[in-house]
Structure formats: structure tokens, C-alpha cells
Amino acid sequence: MGSKTILNNYGSFDVVFKKGKGSVLTDVNGKKYIDFLAGIAVNCLGHDFKPLVKAVSDQARKQIHICNYFLSDIGVSYAEELLAATGFEGVFFGNSGAEANEAAVKLARKFGQLNGGSRRKTIVTLERSFHGRTIATITATGQDVFHPESFAPYLEGFKTICPGDYKALGTAFDDTTAALMMECVQGEGGVFPLDKEWACAAAEAARKAGAIVICDEVQTGMGRTGTLLASEQLGIHPEVVTLAKAIAGGVPMGACLYRGKGNVLAAGDHQSTFGGNPLACRAASVVLHEILKDGFLQSVSEKGEYIRSTVKSWNLPCVEDVRGAGLMIGIQISGNPVEVEKLCLEEGVLFSTAGKNVLRLVPPLNIGYKEIDQGLAVIKKVLEKTSVN
The missing domain is CATH 3.90.1150.10 (Aspartate Aminotransferase, domain 1)
Known part of the structure; x- marks a missing residue:
């Protein structure tokens, strides 16, 4: 069938x-x-799940989608709730994890070039990582199986290092590095949690070189690992976190959260037709409230x-x-x-x-x-x- x-x-x-x-x-x-x-x-x-079903049904009667040239009441209130819960300063809403990660890559490169010159473009990712199915995000993915010749050529400006390799941290980052991007638990790679000490050392090395830290929490975020964000357990305080999958309980949605150095995207830099529409935000609000219950x-x-x-x-x-x-x-x-x-x-x-x-x-x-x-x-x-x- x-x-x-x-x-x-x-x-x-x-x-x-x-x-x-x-x-x-x-x-x-x-x-x-x-x-x-x-x-x-x-x-x-x-x-x-009854509260989610009711919320989506109620919202569908009011408003499913509006153009992002305008704001919705539920979109604004949910953004405020999410930022308060996570400690970030701003958010871009998209439809998926790949779209959230695309936003993170753009954000990192723009920040890098505004603050380090035109050479600062490289995104460092980890072996065994997975970041999405678009050309940019599969290029960022540190698994050869996702890089078939049939999709070539792949994009420049990405390189990978081995998680847990302290020696690699000495040469991985320089004045061309825009960001370190990593999953706190590598899901598609085989469910490998990052070592906390190594993750902190990697984040420190990246920042010392002038780069920002991105945590891809598309799969680990929204309570999956026992904390709202898995990065809380690593203690690395990333400048950018990406979310999707569980964020709206099954309604398509992604998010790119940023704070401090991450606030550089301007009008026209990255957009999404359906991103953060009222239906998705209403569903996401229910998910967040449930996760945060005692x-x-x-x-x-x-x-x-x-x-x-x-x-x-x-x-x-x-x-x-x-x-x-x-x-x-x-x-x-x-x-x-x-x-x-x-x-x-x-x-x-x-x-x-x-x-x-x-x-x-x-x-x-x-x-x-x-x-x-x-x-x-x-x-x-x-x-x-x-x-x-």
C-alpha cells in the first residue's frame, strides 16, 4: 500500500x-x-496526547498560518517562554532540524566575518556527527556514508575532528574558524554521548581562537536526555543551540536559539515560509509546559x-x-x-x-x-x- x-x-x-x-x-x-x-x-x-490534540484543534479554528512579515500572538508568547526556559536571547523559527542548522551555519559565518574578517568561514564538526540532509548540512555531517559521489560537489568551509581527541584541539581552530558545531549525544552516529571534559576543552579551544560554539540539539533537546537541553549536562554554555524533532510534539518545527555573540542575523539573511506559524507554536507551547512540570x-x-x-x-x-x-x-x-x-x-x-x-x-x-x-x-x-x- x-x-x-x-x-x-x-x-x-x-x-x-x-x-x-x-x-x-x-x-x-x-x-x-x-x-x-x-x-x-x-x-x-x-x-x-489530549492537551496537545486540543491545543492544535483550538488553534486551527483561530489561525493556522500567517506570513512572517507579521507576528502572531502565540508566536510571540511561545518565543518568550522558550527563551526564558533556556536562557537564550533570541530565536529563529524554521520547519526542521536541517533548516535550523542552516540558520546556525549562516549565523556563525556572518558573525565570523563581521568580527574576524573574510577568512573566518570554517565550521568544525565531529566525526560520527549528523546535521541534516541539505547539501550544507550533509557536508557538515562527519560520516562518509552520507557523502556519496552522486551528490557531489560538496561545499567548502567544513572540516571534522575526532571526538575525544585532545591532540586535535591544538590544531583544529585558528583565525579561519567561525564555529565549533557538535551534538551532545551523537544520535545517527550510534548514540555516543560526548565526554564532558573533552567537550569543555573543545569549546574553550574554539572560543580562544575567536569562534562560537553551536550545539545541535535537534535530537537531544526538549528533555530527551533528562534535562531541557543536553548541553546543560556538558556545561559548555553554547552561543547557539538548534532544536527540532520533539519541539512541537509532531508538528513540523525547528528553532535556532542564540545569545551574546550570536545576535547578527538581519532582515533577509535567513527566512522560512512556514517557520514558527501559529499552529506549530501552539503545539510547541504545550510540549514545553509538559516537559517543565515538576x-x-x-x-x-x-x-x-x-x-x-x-x-x-x-x-x-x-x-x-x-x-x-x-x-x-x-x-x-x-x-x-x-x-x-x-x-x-x-x-x-x-x-x-x-x-x-x-x-x-x-x-x-x-x-x-x-x-x-x-x-x-x-x-x-x-x-x-x-x-x-
Whole structure:
């Protein structure tokens, strides 16, 4: 169904969903699935979350979209709420993570050239990173698999260094560097949390050279790792943070937050037709309020630790590592992760793969322990077969 009408550039599975409730999805045949994927960390409040459904419905009756030549009441109020919660000074709203990262790259280069001359253009990123699917953001991405010859030529002005390599910090930054751009937990790269000491040293080296620090929190932001922003846990206080995925609970939205040296974009520098429209901002406001409720972020940390400790307790030979932060979890296995993904899908559990031989679990942040246990039981059953084989 749909295979002949929708371009299958995602390698989609032959499953068609029709509805969801909480952390459970139902396909057109009535089969139910535990959702450990959440639209790849997008549906942070699960499916059919009543306050979100009501807010979107109410807003649709008032106003869905206006041209960004004007402001909307909900857009202004949400921006104020987001900035107050995160400690940033201003925000650009877009539609996606790639668009937010494009804005960050433009911002960094303009700031660099205004304050360091025409040579200051280079964006330093990390190996194993992922920053989007546009030509600029895949160029920034530090994985060769995303750089096929069929998309060449790629853009100049990007270079990568290895995370954790202290020696590289001595030569990575100079008077041509505009920014250091990094994910606090490298999601697509295999769910690798950055080492805090190294991240702080990298940020210090970048700033010493006159560059700014950008944290790509498209996947880690909005409570995914147990704090509103994952960069809070690293203590690097970035000048720019990009957000998307979970920011509006499933409604397309991205954001580029800036403070201090980041405030350089002027009218015409970067725009978005649909960015920050009233419908998206209303949804985003609900998400923010829910995440900031007492105990919510603590519960994310506790559930993430519960999942990791449970998987470790299995002591399965095929499980080589379990890592992550909050409800962003990577299970590295010795077997074929895609085969495990397919078998678990057949058994009614959704997740994705990432990096090399990694099962990535990014369930809704409000998932219950009942669904966690049900999903983990299926994964264990499949991995036990993998261990035997």
C-alpha cells in the first residue's frame, strides 16, 4: 500500500499505521506495536496526547498560518517562554532540524566575518556527527556514508575532528574558524554521548581562537536526555543551540536559539515560509509546559536508567555495549541490527538502527513502565535468538 505512489527513499517497511494512543501504535490490520521510536524522537508526548490534540484543534479554528512579515500572538508568547526556559536571547523559527542548522551555519559565518574578517568561514564538526540532509548540512555531517559521489560537489568551509581527541584541539581552530558545531549525544552516529571534559576543552579551544560554539540539539533537546537541553549536562554554555524533532510534539518545527555573540542575523539573511506559524507554536507551547512540570525530566532520567540497566542485566553475548542519556539509548550488538529491527517489528516493537550495529531506542518521554517492560521483553527474546545463532 502506497509503495507505488510515495517515493520509498526511506526504505520503508511494509507496515501502514492508522492511529496511536500513548506509546502504542495500531496498523490498518488492527495489530498493535510498542513505540520505542516516537517518529525518531519526535512524538515526545506519544500519540493522542489530549492537551496537545486540543491545543492544535483550538488553534486551527483561530489561525493556522500567517506570513512572517507579521507576528502572531502565540508566536510571540511561545518565543518568550522558550527563551526564558533556556536562557537564550533570541530565536529563529524554521520547519526542521536541517533548516535550523542552516540558520546556525549562516549565523556563525556572518558573525565570523563581521568580527574576524573574510577568512573566518570554517565550521568544525565531529566525526560520527549528523546535521541534516541539505547539501550544507550533509557536508557538515562527519560520516562518509552520507557523502556519496552522486551528490557531489560538496561545499567548502567544513572540516571534522575526532571526538575525544585532545591532540586535535591544538590544531583544529585558528583565525579561519567561525564555529565549533557538535551534538551532545551523537544520535545517527550510534548514540555516543560526548565526554564532558573533552567537550569543555573543545569549546574553550574554539572560543580562544575567536569562534562560537553551536550545539545541535535537534535530537537531544526538549528533555530527551533528562534535562531541557543536553548541553546543560556538558556545561559548555553554547552561543547557539538548534532544536527540532520533539519541539512541537509532531508538528513540523525547528528553532535556532542564540545569545551574546550570536545576535547578527538581519532582515533577509535567513527566512522560512512556514517557520514558527501559529499552529506549530501552539503545539510547541504545550510540549514545553509538559516537559517543565515538576518531576517530568527526572522521570525521563529514571526511565532511561531503568532501560539501560535492564538490558545490561540480560548478560547476552551479542550485546557489546549499552549507552546513552535519558531516553536516548543505544544498544550495540554483534549481530545484524537491521535483522533484529525487522524481527522485533514482526513481534510488535518499533525502534530504529543507528551508526554501526546499534539499536536506537527513543520512545515517548512519557512512556509508562508497562510499555517499557513489554517492549524490552520482545527485544530480549529476539536478541536471545541472535546470541544462539
